[in-house]
Each structure stands twice: as C-alpha cells, then as structure tokens.
Amino acid sequence: MRSVIWKRHNKTANSKKQRPSSSRPGRSMAFFLSFTFIFSWIFTLSGCKKTNEKSLSIFACDTYITLTCAGKDANKAVKEASDLLLKMEAKFSRQKEDSEIAKLNSSSEKEPVTLSEDTYYLLQMAKKYAEETGGRFDPTIAPIMDLWGFGTDNMHVPNRQDIEEAVKNVDYRKVHLLSNHRAYVEPGVAVDLGGVAKGFIGDILMQKLRNFNLKKILLDLGGNICAWTSSSELSIGVASPISPNSLCCTYSLSGNKVCTVITSGAYERYFVQDGVRYGHIMDTRTGFPSDTDILSVTIIGSDGARGDAYSTALFTVAPTDAKTMANRMGLDCILCMDNGTLWVSSSLKGKVNAQDGWTIEYFD
Numbered sequence: 590m591r592s593v594i595w596k597r598h599n600k601t602a603n604s605k606k607q608r609p610s611s612s613r614p615g616r617s618m619a620f621f622l623s624f625t626f627i628f629s630w631i632f633t634l635s636g637c638k639k640t641n642e643k644s645l646s647i648f649a650c651d652t653y654i655t656l657t658c659a660g661k662d663a664n665k666a667v668k669e670a671s672d673l674l675l676k677m678e679a680k681f682s683r684q685k686e687d688s689e690i691a692k693l694n695s696s697s698e699k700e701p702v703t704l705s706e707d708t709y710y711l712l713q714m715a716k717k718y719a720e721e722t723g724g725r726f727d728p729t730i731a732p733i734m735d736l737w738g739f740g741t742d743n744m745h746v747p748n749r750q751d752i753e754e755a756v757k758n759v760d761y762r763k764v765h766l767l768s769n770h771r772a773y774v775e776p777g778v779a780v781d782l783g784g785v786a787k788g789f790i791g792d793i794l795m796q797k798l799r800n801f802n803l804k805k806i807l808l809d810l811g812g813n814i815c816a817w818t819s820s821s822e823l824s825i826g827v828a829s830p831i832s833p834n835s836l837c838c839t840y841s842l843s844g845n846k847v848c849t850v851i852t853s854g855a856y857e858r859y860f861v862q863d864g865v866r867y868g869h870i871m872d873t874r875t876g877f878p879s880d881t882d883i884l885s886v887t888i889i890g891s892d893g894a895r896g897d898a899y900s901t902a903l904f905t906v907a908p909t910d911a912k913t914m915a916n917r918m919g920l921d922c923i924l925c926m927d928n929g930t931l932w933v934s935s936s937l938k939g940k941v942n943a944q945d946g947w948t949i950e951y952f953d
Contacts, residue, residue: 644656
C-alpha cells in the first residue's frame with residue numbers, strides 16, 4: 590500500500606498536475622527512479638528557498654525506501670539514517686541467515702539466543718500488540734506465509750491439511766522472552782516481524798533525525814510515511830486501492846508535529862489461481878487470506894510500530910469490528926471500503942479530504 594506526500598497548493602488539491610503517482614512494488618527500476626524524482630520535486634516545492642535538501646533512495650526491508658531531509662545538516666542526517674536503517678534490517682529480517690530473528694527461529698528452550706536491546710524491545714511490542722488484538726496481528730505468522738509462498742516466486746494455494754497444521758504454530762505466546770535479553774521459540778514456531786518492523790524503524794529514524802539541524806524530514810518506507818516539518822503544512826495522500834496512480838483521500842499535517850501514516854491493504858501483493866485472487870494479509874485463525882469488504886486500513890498517529898500492527902489487525906476483522914477496535918484502542922484511522930466509502934474516525938474531522946469520487950462517513 591502506498592501513501593505519498595506533497596504540498597497543498599490550494600484547498601482543492603485535486604489537479605492531476607499536483608498529484609504525484611503512487612509507486613507500486615515489483616515495477617521496473619525506471620519507474621522507481623521516476624517516482625523518486627517526483628517525490629524530491631514535490632519536497633522542493635514544500636521547502637523554503639535556498640534550503641539545503643538531500644534525498645537518498647535504497648532497496649531495503651524488501652521494498653524501495655526514500656529518505657529525504659532539508660536543512661543545514663541534511664547531507665549528514667540522510668547518510669547516518671540510511672546506515673542505521675541497514676543495521677536494523679540486518680537484525681530484524683528473518684530472510685538474512687545471520688540476523689537476530691533468524692537465530693531466534695533456530696533457538697530452543699535449552700539453547701536460547703541473546704538479542705540486542707532493539708530486537709528484544711521490538712519483540713516485546715509485537716507480543717503486546719498481538720495480545721491487544723486477540724492474535725489478529727501475530728508475529729509468528731511466518732509458517733503460514735511460507736506455506737503460501739508469499740515473498741517467493743512460488744505463490745500458490747496450499748493443501749488444506751497443511752494449512753491446518755501451520756495454524757497450530759501461529760501463537761505469539763510460544764515466543765518466550767527471558768531475562769538479560771535472551772529469548773527462544775517453541776518447536777515449529779517462526780517469527781516474522783514484517784508486520785511491525787518498518788513502523789518501528791521509522792520511529793527510530795525519526796528520533797535520530799530530530800537531533801539534527803533540519804527543517805523537514807520525510808521518510809517513505811515502502812509506503813509507510815513518517816513526516817515532520819518545522820513550519821509549513823504538508824498533505825499526505827492515501828493511494829486508491831481500486832484506481833492506479835490516484836488517491837482516495839488526503840490528510841493535512843500541520844507544522845512541527847511528527848506524524849506517521851501507515852496503510853495496509855492486499856491489492857498490491859497477491860496472486861490469482863483458478864480465477865480466485867488471494868492477498869498476502871492472512872487471517873491467523875484460518876490460515877487463509879483475509880476475506881473482508883475493507884480494501885485498505887490507514888492508521889494515523891505518532892507511533893509507527895503501533896500503526897503498523899493495528900493496520901494489519903483491523904484488515905483481518907469485519908468492518909464493524911474494525912471500527913469497534915479502533916475506538917477501543919483510541920486509533921485515528923481510515924477504512925477504505927469496497928463500496929467507495931471512507932469510514933473515518935470522527936477525531937479526524939477537518940483533516941481528511943476525500944478524492945476522486947470517494948465519500949466520507951465519520952464514526953465514533
């Protein structure tokens with residue numbers, strides 16, 4: 590799912606000339622470079638004249654990432670942020686054989702592993718969010734994802750019996766956190782922090798970058814947006830899940846406030862088999878892709894890790910239950926429904942503007 594950032598030139602902000610295209614994973618490098626150019630150009634429009642600006646684009650965390658800063662320390666800030674990002678990816682990615690999560694997945698009660706402070710804390714948070722959501726978000730989803738082949742070139746519908754067996758190993762309570770940053774998993778359990786790591790990394794990067802002499806910070810972590818500006822207003826656009834390169838709504842961010850906009854949806858990562866479309870966001874209870882009238886869930890706040898986890902959780906429940914969970918947890922959210930309606934938290938009134946024929950219904 591993609592969100593994009595640009596300056597609002599006027600209150601309508603509907604002109605196609607003002608709207609950047611939203612990038613899509615899996616497209617060509619040429620398209621990515623084009624998007625990066627657009628991102629940087631828009632950022633320049635948002636900044637002050639003669640303000641030093643630096644953008645750096647890399648591939649990490651299985652997605653394209655753009656780090657952009659403006660201000661006196663922009664060059665140094667972007668370089669140090671990219672170095673830190675890669676270090677955290679090396680810890681959190683289970684696909685890297687020497688990562689801390691890969692080692693955790695090979696651990697046992699007799700042979701626990703010692704984790705860094707960051708990884709241990711992220712696991713604590715992931716288990717906390719799993720408990721709060723009743724397991725709708727679960728960091729032990731890896732056996733199901735592997736079975737369906739997501740993240741590989743062999744995506745397919747598995748045997749139902751194999752799915753039932755894999756579901757038995759999806760249980761955050763089977764990840765044990767011990768003293769002195771030690772941890773282990775029970776047999777058959779595998780942790781995948783993909784549903785929360787990017788949000789957490791964005792939080793850490795933003796904390797670090799705020800220590801530099803900067804005017805603006807814009808982080809696009811594969812669609813997870815982290816933004817801060819010292820003064821001017823920014824608009825963050827949420828991509829339409831049914832119309833490529835268009836928006837369903839925008840969110841207005843006032844100056845001098847850190848904001849994260851995290852969106853989950855299953856319309857970008859999916860496969861079709863026998864005429865049926867299967868998305869990558871799984872129902873942890875059944876082991877099958879979530880079947881819902883919700884096309885995407887966007888969480889707006891200051892905690893990217895929390896937004897990451899809850900955007901996934903809300904996507905896997907019935908729409909009315911998603912609204913109930915959002916209210917119970919005090920989340921500012923946007924539920925993009927398949928009938929063209931945006932269900933928006935009433936706390937966001939005046940900050941969200943519908944685009945391209947979408948309509949808003951507020952809930953509380």
